Amino acid sequence: MDKAPTFAIHTLGCKLNYSESSTIAKKLAEEGFEKIAFKEKADVYIINTCSVTNEADKECRFIVRSVLNNAPGAFIAIIGCYAQLKPEEISKIEGVDLVLGASEKFNIATYLKDLDKKAQTEVHSCEIEQPLTFHSAFSSGDRTRSFLKLQDGCDYNCSYCTIPLARGKSRSDTIENAVKNVYEIANRGVKEIVLTGVNLGDFGISDPNSSEHIKSFYELVKALDNTDADVRFRISSIEPNLLKNEIIEYVAQSKKFVPHFHIPLQSGSDEILKKMRRRYLRDLYVDRVAQIKSLMPHCCIGVDVIVGFPGETDEHFNETYKFLSELDISYLHVFTYSERNNTLAAESKDVVPMDVRRKRNRMLHILSEKKLRHFYQQNSGTEQTVLFEAVSKDGFLYGYTGNYVKVKQAFSPELMHSSARVRLTTINDDGTVAAEIISSEQFHLQENLLATT
Ligand code: SF4
Incomplete structure (x- = not known):
């Protein structure tokens, strides 16, 4: 090919996927590919998928079809969590040429030497139980804010979640590389860096092949705070059991870390928390919120909640509702539970009807609006x-x-x-x-x- 082959990338899902797409695009540009918009006619289309919705399959098919309508004959590669979880399913989608799993997606350039459409889809997935290398990444689509990936994978086994199956065991960047990336992002004129990971508070479980001393998330926070990069830092989300007092105390006196925590709760009922296999009970959550508010009364606290988890009765839900009503928090992200293959929760017979799940979702949405308004009024x-x-x-x-x-x-x-x-x-x-x-x-x-x- 005389002119540089062109590629376009479409990202579904979370901030981690966005940061990884940016880094994959940067690598391809270094290999001589030219990036163009997804709606244009490219030689290669990459779809970075998500497994969080059960619609991943439909979504992926739909995008592949629209790509082929727009650019028949284009090479199509599917990467991301859905590609790791269901490579065989994807390989049956007509028009898909390449499927890359969790470890291979960062080597995509090596699979794009021959861009002829394949009679049979090439699949390169990996054994997710194997220790995987950490690949650092940050998003570059927004001039104001960048999502910096610092940790990947998860060693927890919440009974509803497939992320550990899609992204593997917990692994992290080194503090040195994180600092280097912070300067690189700041030098591009970006003014806010959002620290991102699957289970960010677990930062420090380093590459098992490396002899590096294991560092904690607290040490990372201190190291970033001590840079002289002209940016502010926001912590994207942190598990309540990993949000230690020392981190809260440090953020409270920091001039660079903003007073905002997003802390997944998932349920205000201890019984449901146990069924979810979360690693805390509600008292710990109350304690974390109280600690934050005692040091930073103006701190914003966001909460993730799941409604309609198997076995969630009206009593459990009311317990959650009352718990959240009384808690000094600022907004909620409400998720309606949906079954995922290969999870313990999906095997439960105690299914909550979909209309009940939706009703509970609506109730918590209204509560969230009230909470946010109250928080804004306080400010x-x-x-x-x-x-x-x-x-x-x-x-x-x-x-x-x-x-x-x-x-x-x-x-x-x-x-x-x-x-x-x-x-x-x-x-x-x-x-x-x-x-x-x-x-x-x-x-x-x-x-x-x-x-x-
Ligand atoms: S902490 Fe639980 S919900 Fe979060 S990624 Fe790990 S297993 Fe999934």
């Missing part, structure tokens, strides 16, 4: 630093405070992709918060400092 009148996004929408600019209050301002070019000191005022009808600009200067690292009127 009204405070002075904070907002990091505005690099793109405007309908004549407005949006940005987030360190403690994750979503602020909306009329568009002004000097605010774009910059930070400003503001005073939060009222809640807009669309749920965002209005603010008065105090000063729009260069980014400064004062996220934890709030001044109330």
